[in-house]
Amino acid sequence: MPGNNVRTTLRRALGAVFIGLALTGTALAQQPLKIGFGMSLTGPLAGNGKAALIAMEIWRDDVNAKGGILGRKVEFVYYDDQTSPATVPSIYTKLLDVDKVDLVVSGYGTNVIAPAMPIMMQRNLTFMTLFGLNVNSKFNYDRYFQIMPAGPNPAIGWSQGFFDAAMGMNPKPKTVALVGADAEYPAMALEGAREHAKKTGLKIVYDKTYPPNTVDYSPIVRAIQATNPEVVFVASYPPDSAGMVRAANEVGLKTRMFGGGLVGPQFAALKTQLGPLLNGVVNYEFYVPDVGSRFPFLEQFLAKYQARAVVEKVDPLGFYLPPYAYAMMQVLDQAITGTKGLDQAKLAEYIHKNTFDTYVGKVAFAKNGEWAAPRVMMTQYHGITGNDVEQFKKPGRLTVLSPKEYKTGDLKAPYHENKK
């Protein structure tokens, strides 16, 4: 009968629609979860960038071994930003418009995070970032998150430990010299150092920057010495960190405390190459073997990382960036799982509201996307002999001065009499 034919056809059509929807859902679930980013694989910060990439790949492999996130295998789509801010906008535009990634994270460093911010803000994307100092202070973007443990006021938190140690000296110092490279990170770090100087009543007797491609730093150190500062705060990148430390030794810099914000001595290349020249220098670290017992899960990560790092000829220690690069992805993973999707607003809200268990401990974020509490370790190098890397894998080459919960000893001052 005609009515029966219509009902049968309708039933078949509905059945086909449901099967189609089910298949589409399955297909979507099987599509990889694409995470896009730029990373410094060449250029001055490539050593760090490659180390971070290895850590992120270890995370990806760990996650995929457990079945991926929400049933989807994680895939990375990344390009070399050459440590050049100019490449960043086009990289992220390509990732989003051409590669159609599901999520983006940042590359390494203030210089390459800042130029990505306008794109993130324009497209309302949740943006996990890797070691940018105080980037969000000008943007005030509510979907920005930073995995570097500088605290809610990063410019201040970055050098808090340094100035706390300085003002803990007896008698208290009265003068400070500030010097750094002409680049984004040192500019932010010096801003914070100036705030500290103001708060503590230290008179700034030298406050200058230098071009990053400076060859000889001894004129700079001599000019600093001529002002007789009791404390010298340096904000520098790896080649200039090496240059400043060497120049301080060559000139015979006499000051009570030297260091602060030198990027470079945290990884094996400069630790081994500078060796005993680092003795007496006070500098920030994020992980040292002396506090290894406080980060129990980190050892298994470091074992995997160090095995790969040797093969790929990057930092064989992996104490600086890699654990935090891994932790950044752990936060993202937990946010996606917690919100059961990729909705950018929900991800941001989830990350703001929750505390995350990561390999670097518990991580919670403040309103501005920075860590809710700072955890920059200020340390003083000592007892370094020769240029062997093995000595840095064991405790005993650094004293952790702050924060209190990680402190292992006191500052030895003055710098020029404690270079052993």
Added chain:
Amino acid sequence: MEVSWALLANAVIAGLLLGGFYAAMSVGISISFGMLDVVNIAHPAFIILGSYIAYIVNDRFGFDPIVVSVAVSPLFFLLGMVLYRIYYICFERRGQESLRGLAFFFGILFITEVALVLIFGVDYRMVSTRYGDVTWRLGPVDFPMRLVVPFLVAMVMVIGVQLFLTHTFFGRAVLAVAQDQLALRLMGVNPVRVKERAFALSIATAGVAGAFLIVIQPVQPAIGREFIGLVFAVCVLGGMGSIWGTLLGAFVLGLAESFTSTFFGPSWAPAVSFGLLLATLAFRPSGLLGR
């Protein structure tokens, strides 16, 4: 800031030592660009290649990097000959040296850089030497051996190149090819062969300068790009084709950088250096000792 005699003396010494290093980096460009009109923008890449060769031998066998660089300079010479031959056949002979030749050298720069990244990775490399952390002091004046030793060897190299060019038949042929290639050909000398060997000499000096660089500071594959502007600036400031001019130009820039860093602020150093270059060219377009 109070200007003391010690500070002034140290600024002069530091400027001269730095200038010596700049001269070593630039003498090759003075030959290739100043005399042969070959815009070898890849010159810094060969400097970095020299740095890495010095690094490998120093790391594995403990030999002094500068000694190593002198020992392997014949290899750089051969490399320079091959490179020039390719450049001549593909571009100079066809009259396409200006733009395409420049692109060729850009390509060499990037290929060298990428090859170094693939082989060595991207971490900074330094060498260890017996004198690297030694500083001689003469009263209040410091002489860091890290800069003094490269300076001394650089002076020997630059003066050696000058003497070679002015006191040997081949050297005079190089000077002649810079002036008038046709006249040289009429005298029975093959200008292409002369240019080939002169270019090879410039690459050999780059290899030695690479050892100076890695003694002075850490090196990574992309660092060469930071010196492109400097080496050409020294060559132009000194006067195209004048080795003494290159030496003088290097000292001028080294002293300018040192004085500015010491007394006014290091961030002004590039502006002062290149301002001097512009001022010199405004009043003396051929450079300090150019003709």
